[in-house]
Amino acid sequence: MKILEKIKNSFPSGITEKARALIKNKWSKRLFYTFCSVLIFTFICDRWIISNTKKQIFTDIESLPNNKVGLVLGTVKDASGGRRNLFFDYRIQAAAELFKEGKIKHIIVSGDNHIAGYDEPSDMRDALIAEGVPANCITLDYAGFRTLDSVVRCKKVFGQSKFTIISQKFHNERAV
Missing domain, CATH: 3.40.50.620 (HUPs)
Structure with missing residues (x-):
């Protein structure tokens, strides 16, 4: 609990109250959740692409198949x-x-x-x-x-x- 108080006290007065008020706003919550959802979706897509292309990406010239x-x-x-x-x-x-x-x-x-x-x-x-x-x-x-x-x-x-x-x-x- 003391750590949370230190963090809270490290901000100038009023910032934490403004942040709470912003989150309480209905539209701000929706925007926040939408942003987080898009961020998570983007991260999942990126990981999916990387895992599905692993076998087709070569960094070693010896393992690279010949192509015309x-x-x-x-x-x-x-x-x-x-x-x-x-x-x-x-x-x-x-x-x-x-x-x-x-x-x-x-x-x-x-x-x-x-x-x-x-x-x-x-x-x-x-x-x-x-x-x-x-x-x-x-x-x-x-x-x-x-x-x-x-x-x-x-x-x-x-x-x-x-x-x-x-x-x-x-x-x-x-x-x-």
């Missing part, structure tokens, strides 16, 4: 403030390594280029060439505006039924 094509999901080369985007660098390094190890034979780089001067696929292609991947082994997909677009286009436009998605773990969990 690798799909690199787009991201901007430089982050805000001109800093390098490490997500971009890691995706390029992973794709180049998979290509050199023979895990994939061809790479589709999928990203956005709807604004002049913003061209994710060309940036990824240039970075892959700099890593030693031949230009004739890279296909550019300029309409990968979001993850779902990239995956659907890889299947329907580029005719791939089985391919390796190359991105970060959290991104791949959504993509598969």
Whole structure:
């Protein structure tokens, strides 16, 4: 009980009373419970996605099955403030390594280029060439505006039924 008194006394006077009054308000309670329900639902969905994609996510190159094509999901080369985007660098390094190890034979780089001067696929292609991947082994997909677009286009436009998605773990969990 003493701990509760200490916590209560650590707030400026009136804050705890205002908080109680707010919770007593019928609409505030509904809003609070709705917010908590959405938060719990989101957490459960996230855990469900992670548990159901575990067998399809690989972090070890040795256990990764060979595929004809690798799909690199787009991201901007430089982050805000001109800093390098490490997500971009890691995706390029992973794709180049998979290509050199023979895990994939061809790479589709999928990203956005709807604004002049913003061209994710060309940036990824240039970075892959700099890593030693031949230009004739890279296909550019300029309409990968979001993850779902990239995956659907890889299947329907580029005719791939089985391919390796190359991105970060959290991104791949959504993509598969």
